[in-house]
Amino acid sequence: MAKRNTRQTSKRVASKASKILNDGRYSKNSKSVAGSALSQTRPSKKK
Secondary structure: OOOOOOOOOOHHHHHHHHHHHHOOOOOHHHHHHHHHHHHOOOOOOOO
C-alpha cells in the first residue's frame, strides 16, 4: 500500500507563495509552483 505524503508547506513558504500569486510580474510557471505549494498547506482552523 502506498504511503501518504504527510509533509506540509510551512507558513513562511505559504506566505511567499501567496505574494507570488498576487503579483503580476511573475511567470506562469512561477505561479504554478506557488499554487502547488499552497495546495499542500494545512487548512485554516478559523471559522
